Amino acid sequence: MRKSYLFVLAALIAVSAYSQKKPKINAANSAREKGELAEAKAIIDEAIVHEKTKDDAKTWYYRGLIYATIDTTSNADIAALSDNAMEEAVKAFDKAHELDPDEKGLYVTGNMGIPTLMSQQISEYYSFYYNKGVEGFQNEEFQTAVDNFISASMVMPEDTNAIVNAAYAAHNGELFEQAVELYGTAIDKGASSTDLYYNQINIMISGLKDNEGALALIDEALKVLPNDPNLSKQRISLLIQLEKVDEAKADLTKAIENEPDNADLYFSLGILLGETEDFEGAKNAYVKAVEIDPDHYGANFNLGVELINEAQDVIKEVNNLGMSKADQKKARDMQPVIKDKLKAALPQWERIYELKPEDTTTIETLAYIYNNLDMKEKFNEMSEKLN
Structure with missing residues (x-):
């Protein structure tokens, strides 16, 4: 028994020693x-x-x-x-x-006796996934591209190229929620292209139909790019759509102070004032936009609308008059006012026609004005164009 015990003990010691190697x-x-x-x-x-x-x-x-x-x-x-x-x-x-x-x-x-450093091997590891991402993108296999670009980014987190390309791949594949997240990640990692902000915001508006979310993203972007005019304009546009008019007006006023020669800002102000039924203010804003940029179609068109609406308001008032002698006299007295309003609107609509001669609304409006001003030849010209 003693001999057997000693053998087992020796075996245990040997195993213990081996495990500590x-x-x-x-x-x-x-x-x-x-x-x-x-x-x-x-x-x-x-x-x-x-x-x-x-x-x-x-x-x-x-x-x-x-x-x-x-x-x-x-x-x-x-x-x-x-x-x-x-x-x-x-x-x-x-x-x-x-x-x-x-x-x-x-x-x-290696076999040639040339050392390969760890940093080089990590770079090769990164390239393995990055190249697979590029291949997936080229084959329009966008989710595959996204996954591989993300893997490349995990290998070298300090590099932003892979995560930026992951965002582009998701965007192209209409993987909108993932694209928004990846654009955000790229920005957080220090990628500095303004397109990253624009793309992220545009996806939120057009892809996800989330204007509130887009507004929040614009506010974050403006912390980094406080003087970016495109972001400021888009913020104003969203505020108008979200019916946050007072906030939009304050933003526009500030933007115009910074860019007094920006026709787009006056155009946006005109839209905003029109939304609040300050039609005179809207008209003045459009006039200012056109003074700055005579070819600004939006401002020219909206100015024309404001001018024709002034004539339409008088016409509606006439149409609402009764049949009494006093009402009939008032209607006759208001006819020159209508003609004056239409004459005032005419040059503006002819300018709009110069800018876009194929626009149906413009042709119809000119035909209406010419007809009411007894300009038969011009009326016939517009009528033929409509036909």
């Missing part, structure tokens, strides 16, 4: 290079918890290489070795850099 991290990398990933993974998984190797930068470097290889393999059996290979690879590379910030010992030597 330092893992051979170089063997792990050699196994990786030979394609023996299961063995490489087993060694490196033990090395990151072993007292003698867990604080060695090269342990984590090799782990990053091993898990990156598992992540990018086309071999299903190897890929099955880990459910989160990319996450483990990125964490390992980060840990290696933390332990060896200068990365002096973090390289492998």
Whole structure:
């Protein structure tokens, strides 16, 4: 019995001693290079918890290489070795850099004796996914492109190109909610193109039909780009659509102070004042816009509408009069007023016609004015054009 006990004790001591052996991290990398990933993974998984190797930068470097290889393999059996290979690879590379910030010992030597640094290998890992993203985009497989660009961004989070392209891919694929989120992520990462803000906002308006959400995004964008005229104009337009007129008016007044020669701002002010039934103020704003930019079609057209409406208001008043002698006299007295209003509107509508001679509304309006002013030849010209 004593002899048997001693044998068992010796065996236990031997096993204990074996379990404390330092893992051979170089063997792990050699196994990786030979394609023996299961063995490489087993060694490196033990090395990151072993007292003698867990604080060695090269342990984590090799782990990053091993898990990156598992992540990018086309071999299903190897890929099955880990459910989160990319996450483990990125964490390992980060840990290696933390332990060896200068990365002096973090390289492998190729067959030609040329060292390949960890930073180069991370760049190749990034390119693997980035190129797959480009391929997906070119093939119009937009969700695939998005997924691969996001993966590239996970490998090199400090680079913004991949996440920007992920946003563009989502946008092109009409993956609107994902596109808005990705544009936001790109901006948060420091991407500086104003198109990122514009695209994000336009998706919110046109794609998601969320004007309130778009307004919130514009407010955030203006914190970064406080003097951007396009964002300011779009904010005003949204405020008008959302019936937040007082806020829009304050914004427009401020914008005009900063850009007194901007016809678009006066045009927007005219629309806003018209919405509040300040028609005289609207007309003056359109006049100012046209003075600045004589070819501004929107301002010219809306000015024409305001002028013709002044004539229409008098015509409505006449039509509402009764049949009494006093009413009939009043109607006759108001005819010259109507003609004066139409004469005042005529040059403006002829100008609108110059700008867009094929516009049906303009032709119809001119025909109406010519007819009421007994300008038969001009009336016939417009009538023929309508026909």
